[in-house]
Amino acid sequence: xxxxxxxxxxxxxxxxxxxxxxxxxxxxxxxxxxxxxxxxxxxxxxxxxxxxxxxxxxxxxxxxxxxxxxxxxxxxxxxxxxxxxxxxxxxxxxxxxxxxxxxxxxxxx
Amino acid sequence: xxxxxxxxxxxxxxxxxxxxxxxxxxxxxxxxxxxxxxxxxxxxxxxxxxxxxxxxxxxxxxxxxxxxxxxxxxxxxxxxxxxxxxxxxxxxxxxxxxxxxxxxxxxxxxxxxxx
Numbered sequence: 101x102x103x104x105x106x107x108x109x110x111x112x113x114x115x116x117x118x119x120x121x122x123x124x125x126x127x128x129x130x131x132x133x134x135x136x137x138x139x140x141x142x143x144x145x146x147x148x149x150x151x152x153x154x155x156x157x158x159x160x161x162x163x164x165x166x167x168x169x170x171x172x173x174x175x176x177x178x179x180x181x182x183x184x185x186x187x188x189x190x191x192x193x194x195x196x197x198x199x200x201x202x203x204x205x206x207x208x209x
Numbered sequence: 210x211x212x213x214x215x216x217x218x219x220x221x222x223x224x225x226x227x228x229x230x231x232x233x234x235x236x237x238x239x240x241x242x243x244x245x246x247x248x249x250x251x252x253x254x255x256x257x258x259x260x261x262x263x264x265x266x267x268x269x270x271x272x273x274x275x276x277x278x279x280x281x282x283x284x285x286x287x288x289x290x291x292x293x294x295x296x297x298x299x300x301x302x303x304x305x306x307x308x309x310x311x312x313x314x315x316x317x318x319x320x321x322x323x324x
Contacts, residue, residue, distance in 0.1 A: 143315030
């Protein structure tokens with residue numbers, strides 16, 4: 101029973117366009133959300149986070165949106181660059197952290 | 210600035226053998242986490258420590274798994290006896306505080322194969 105779902109295993113986006121990665125959750129008690137990026141043979145690295153009291157957080161090319169009523173968050177990357185090709189994990193927390201299974205993003209030249 | 214260091218990077222062993230994975234967190238970090246990544250289940254939290262004390266081990270799959278943190282700069286995850294279904298990538302992570310909602314710094318993982 102997955103509490104954090106990333107329903108798209110993979111996504112391909114043209115370089116320069118916007119990448120939108122989605123994440124749904126089931127537990128309304130989650131109060132903090134994070135996105136991590138992972139390259140092959142490396143550990144995940146933290147990208148951006150958002151508290152449940154906010155609906156948007158922006159850091160450079162990366163913006164996370166939170167829709168609490170829909171229990172949905174998304175990560176927007178604009179413009180997409182070749183180095184953004186990686187697996188992206190969303191994670192949600194109440195007293196423990198739960199990760200989604202990830203979405204593999206391919207940035208096409 | 211050294212990150213989280215895990216060893217070995219790869220381990221291949223026969224079922225029934227004892228396996229020990231090692232982790233050195235970032236100096237000054239107070240929390241340490243062990244994760245397992247598989248295709249089926251994704252990234253799962255196994256156990257975490259605050260100030261060397263185990264706080265939540267509810268993710269540890271069974272008694273064959275044990276973790277220790279004898280001091281602030283070292284932790285081990287042990288599997289005894291190992292089974293083929295334990296094959297996975299095991300990650301260690303640390304963060305500066307004592308709460309889980311701070312971003313964690315991950316090591317590069319240990320890829321474990323049990324034959």
